[in-house]
Amino acid sequence: MKSSLRLIFLIISLSALGMSLKQLAGHWEYEEVPADAHRLMTTTISAQVLHKEITESITEGRFDDTRMYIDIAKEHGYSLYYDQYQQQLQEQDTKGRRIKDNVGNFVNGFVSGKGSTGAGVAGAITSDFTVVGDVRDLHTEYQHYQKNEPVDELVATLSGAGIGLTAITIGSVGSAAPAKAGVSLVKMAKKTRRLSAPFQRQLLHLAANVFDWSSFIKIAKSGKGMKNIIRAAKTAYHPKAIKPLEKVASQVSSIRKASSVADTLRLLKYVETTKDLRHLEKVAIKHGTKSKGYLKLLGKGMLRGGKIIKKTTGFFIALVETIVSLIFSFIFLFPARKKKI
Numbered sequence: 245m246k247s248s249l250r251l252i253f254l255i256i257s258l259s260a261l262g263m264s265l266k267q268l269a270g271h272w273e274y275e276e277v278p279a280d281a282h283r284l285m286t287t288t289i290s291a292q293v294l295h296k297e298i299t300e301s302i303t304e305g306r307f308d309d310t311r312m313y314i315d316i317a318k319e320h321g322y323s324l325y326y327d328q329y330q331q332q333l334q335e336q337d338t339k340g341r342r343i344k345d346n347v348g349n350f351v352n353g354f355v356s357g358k359g360s361t362g363a364g365v366a367g368a369i370t371s372d373f374t375v376v377g378d379v380r381d382l383h384t385e386y387q388h389y390q391k392n393e394p395v396d397e398l399v400a401t402l403s404g405a406g407i408g409l410t411a412i413t414i415g416s417v418g419s420a421a422p423a424k425a426g427v428s429l430v431k432m433a434k435k436t437r438r439l440s441a442p443f444q445r446q447l448l449h450l451a452a453n454v455f456d457w458s459s460f461i462k463i464a465k466s467g468k469g470m471k472n473i474i475r476a477a478k479t480a481y482h483p484k485a486i487k488p489l490e491k492v493a494s495q496v497s498s499i500r501k502a503s504s505v506a507d508t509l510r511l512l513k514y515v516e517t518t519k520d521l522r523h524l525e526k527v528a529i530k531h532g533t534k535s536k537g538y539l540k541l542l543g544k545g546m547l548r549g550g551k552i553i554k555k556t557t558g559f560f561i562a563l564v565e566t567i568v569s570l571i572f573s574f575i576f577l578f579p580a581r582k583k584k585i
Contacts, residue, residue, distance in 0.1 A: 426493025
């Protein structure tokens with residue numbers, strides 16, 4: 245009788261063990277974490293390297309970069325000429341100089357769709373949000389086609405998607421704005437030659453069904469003027485196919501929010517795959533405006549993070565259940581024997 249009961253309890257405990265192991269496996273998830281910036285900095289970057297970056301940025305008038313490198317140096321305990329740097333900043337980084345540079349760069353960015361400074365990139369992005377930039381770029385590629393010149397397929401696709409996303413952004417009261425901003429930044433990175441060839445190929449693959457170039461050409465030929473370009477673009481744009489590209493665009497927008505518009509363009513040059521982009525997003529979220537400095541100093545080593553087990557509530561509950569079930573299974577499998585007297 246005892247052996248039968250023991251067998252029944254053993255079956256129950258083993259079943260419970262199997263179920264708890266299944267639950268544990270379901271919660272056994274890894275979380276990617278950025279590389280250890282402090283370890284990389286202190287083992288590979290000397291004080292002389294940081295001093296050089298700081299002095300060059302002051303000489304070239306990149307005062308935001310100067311402050312960024314100073315913050316990085318202080319964070320990791322480098323002994324540098326901080327008082328000297330601050331004095332140079334006070335003398336050269338004046339309010340009047342900033343206003344003059346920002347206004348001129350913004351206007352140039354709005355008109356040309358290109359920019360290297362924060363204000364210049366902001367101008368180009370603003371032109372895209374008013375549809376002006378996307379229509380301008382798409383019309384440029386259409387003119388290349390008419391003249392039998394090479395067409396930048398990625399710029400054309402992103403411009404067409406941008407026109408479609410602008411309409412959705414307006415209709416959805418801004419819910420598509422992050423994706424729209426991301427698409428514009430990726431397009432600008434392509435135009436300013438900041439996208440790696442491998443990443444361009446991945447983007448074209450993701451956007452393959454988003455914008456039908458042949459359909460656009462057919463409609464564009466039927467009329468003239470910018471209104472016809474917009475009409476053709478909206479017809480050739482397929483919103484249901486935007487999801488893969490939208491994910492990438494949202495990650496780029498997340499990097500922009502954590503750092504800055506201009507920095508995002510500089511950071512994208514380190515991306516070769518969507519995996520790199522995912523890691524870059526985590527770096528940007530952790531290090532914010534210092535991300536550009538870390539990537540400049542440490543290169544792609546900053547994107548090679550590690551993995552840790554996600555310690556969720558479900559994981560701990562499943563772990564406890566597994567341990568308890570395992571203990572009971574051993575008790576019923578190997579019962580204690582009475583010592584003979």
